[in-house]
Amino acid sequence: MFRDTIDGFVQNHMTPDFEKWEKEGKVDRAFFKAAAEYGFLGLTVGEQHGGMGLDDMYSLVLLEQMARHNMFGPALGICAHSYLAMNYLNHAANEDQKQRYLALSVTAEKIGCLAMTEPGAGSDLAALRTTAIKQGDHYIVNGSKTFITNGVYADYAVVAVKTDPNVGAAGVSLLIIDCNSEGYTTTKLNKLGIRSSDTAEIGLNNVKVPVENLLGEEGKGFYYMMESLQTERLSVAWLCVGSCLGVMDLTLEYIKSREAFGKPIAKIQVLRHKLAELQTEIDCTRALMYLATQRLAKGQNVVKEASMLKLKSAELFKTVTDECLQMFGGYGYMEEYKIARAYRDARVGTILAGSSEIMREIIAKMYIDGIEYNK
Ligand SMILES: Cc1cc2nc3c(=O)[nH]c(=O)nc-3n(C[C@H](O)[C@H](O)[C@H](O)COP(=O)(O)OP(=O)(O)OC[C@H]3O[C@@H](n4cnc5c(N)ncnc54)[C@H](O)[C@@H]3O)c2cc1C
Incomplete structure (x- = not known):
C-alpha cells in the first residue's frame, strides 16, 4: 500500500521532469513541495511538529522504493534533507528550533543540508577547521565546507564548527545557519554522476549566527x-x-x-x-x-x-x-x-x-x- 503510494509519487512527480533535472543539475523546488504533500518529509517527525510520528521502517520503504526507479539524484536530495539535516533537528534541537526549522522542513517551506566535510577534513572530521567564535549573542563563523548535498538550494545548513579551536573532537559544536546570511556563499560543483542532486562548496566569511541557533550543547557536536x-x-x-x-x-x-x-x-x-x-x-x-x-x-x-x-x-x-x-x-x-x-x-x-x-x-x-x- 505505502509502496503503491510511493510508485504513484514517482510516476507523477519524478519521472516527468527527471531528464530536465539531470541536465540542469538540480531538482525543482516543486519536487520537495510535492513530497511534503505526500507526507514523505516528516515520516519520523512527531505529530506536534507536523510529522507522521512513524518508525524508521517507513523511511526504509520510502527510500528503497524511490531508489528502485533508478533516479538516484532526487532520492538523495530527499535523503539529505530528511535523514541528514532534519535528523539532527529531530534529535538535538530545542522546541524553539524545532518550530523554526523542523516543522517548516516537514512542509518543505525550508530545505536543509548537512555540512560536515571540509576541503581539508572528510574522513577525519575531528580535523575540521571552520571556527565559530562567540561574540556577545552571536557566533562569528569562518571557514568552508565542500561536497554538500542540497548545498546550493538549501535554506538552512546544519554545520559542524569548532567553538574551541584549541581542542579536537571536544571542541566541535553544531550550528543551524540560515543560507541567506551575509557572508554565506555557495558554488555549485560539477560531478561524475547523480547530476540532478545539487552538490556545493560553501564559503563562510564572518557569518553572524545567533546563539539561539546552537544545536544542543557547545562541545557536544x-x-x-x-x-x-x-x-x-x-x-x-x-x-x-x-x-x-x-x-x-x-x-x-x-x-x-x-x-x-x-x-x-x-x-x-x-x-x-x-x-x-x-x-x-x-x-x-x-x-x-x-x-x-x-x-x-x-x-x-x-x-x-x-x-x-x-x-x-x-x-x-x-x-x-x-x-x-x-x-x-x-x-x-x-x-x-x-x-x-x-x-x-x-x-x-x-x-x-x-x-x-x-x-x-x-x-x-x-x-x-x-x-x-x-x-
Ligand atoms: C556526491 C557527494 C555528496 C556528499 N554529500 C555530503 C553532505 O551532504 N555533507 C557532508 O558533510 N559531506 C558530504 N560528502 C562528503 C563525503 O562524506 C566525503 O567525501 C567522505 O567522507 C570522504 O572524505 P574526503 O572526500 O575528504 O576523503 P579523504 O578523507 O581525504 O579520504 C581519501 C581516501 O583515503 C581513505 N582514507 C582516509 N582515512 C583512512 C583511514 N583511516 N583508513 C583507510 N583509508 C582512509 C578514504 O577512504 C578515501 O579513499 C559528499 C561527497 C560526495 C562525493
Whole structure:
C-alpha cells in the first residue's frame, strides 16, 4: 500500500521532469513541495511538529522504493534533507528550533543540508577547521565546507564548527545557519554522476549566527554526530539496496528480450548464474538491512550493523551496475539506456557518508579490538 503510494509519487512527480533535472543539475523546488504533500518529509517527525510520528521502517520503504526507479539524484536530495539535516533537528534541537526549522522542513517551506566535510577534513572530521567564535549573542563563523548535498538550494545548513579551536573532537559544536546570511556563499560543483542532486562548496566569511541557533550543547557536536550517523549510514543503505533492485529489474527485462545465437540471452547459463548470484547477495544484504532498521526503530545501538550495511550495500551497488551493464553489451554504454546512468551514479556510494575504508575500520575496531561505540 505505502509502496503503491510511493510508485504513484514517482510516476507523477519524478519521472516527468527527471531528464530536465539531470541536465540542469538540480531538482525543482516543486519536487520537495510535492513530497511534503505526500507526507514523505516528516515520516519520523512527531505529530506536534507536523510529522507522521512513524518508525524508521517507513523511511526504509520510502527510500528503497524511490531508489528502485533508478533516479538516484532526487532520492538523495530527499535523503539529505530528511535523514541528514532534519535528523539532527529531530534529535538535538530545542522546541524553539524545532518550530523554526523542523516543522517548516516537514512542509518543505525550508530545505536543509548537512555540512560536515571540509576541503581539508572528510574522513577525519575531528580535523575540521571552520571556527565559530562567540561574540556577545552571536557566533562569528569562518571557514568552508565542500561536497554538500542540497548545498546550493538549501535554506538552512546544519554545520559542524569548532567553538574551541584549541581542542579536537571536544571542541566541535553544531550550528543551524540560515543560507541567506551575509557572508554565506555557495558554488555549485560539477560531478561524475547523480547530476540532478545539487552538490556545493560553501564559503563562510564572518557569518553572524545567533546563539539561539546552537544545536544542543557547545562541545557536544561529535556526540550528536555519532548518534545521527547510524541513521545517516542506514539511509544510504536504503538507497543503495533499492537502486540494486532497480538495476536488476532493468537487466531482467533486457535479457529476456535481447536475442543472441537464436535465443534470448536470459537462457545463457553464465548470465543466469551471474544474476542469481547478484540477487542472492542483494537479498542477504536486504535481510540484514530490515533487521538493523527494526532495531534502530526500537532505539537499539546499531553502529556495527549500520557500518556493515553502508559498506556492503554501496559496494554491491557498484558491483551490480558493473556486472549488469556488461549484460547490455554496447547498449549498456549508451546514455539513453538507464543502466549507463546507474553505473555513473553508483560510484559515489562507497565515498559519501563515510567511505568503505572507514566502514571497514569501524567494523574491525569493534570486531577485532572489542571497541564499543555507544551512541
Ligand atoms: C556526491 C557527494 C555528496 C556528499 N554529500 C555530503 C553532505 O551532504 N555533507 C557532508 O558533510 N559531506 C558530504 N560528502 C562528503 C563525503 O562524506 C566525503 O567525501 C567522505 O567522507 C570522504 O572524505 P574526503 O572526500 O575528504 O576523503 P579523504 O578523507 O581525504 O579520504 C581519501 C581516501 O583515503 C581513505 N582514507 C582516509 N582515512 C583512512 C583511514 N583511516 N583508513 C583507510 N583509508 C582512509 C578514504 O577512504 C578515501 O579513499 C559528499 C561527497 C560526495 C562525493
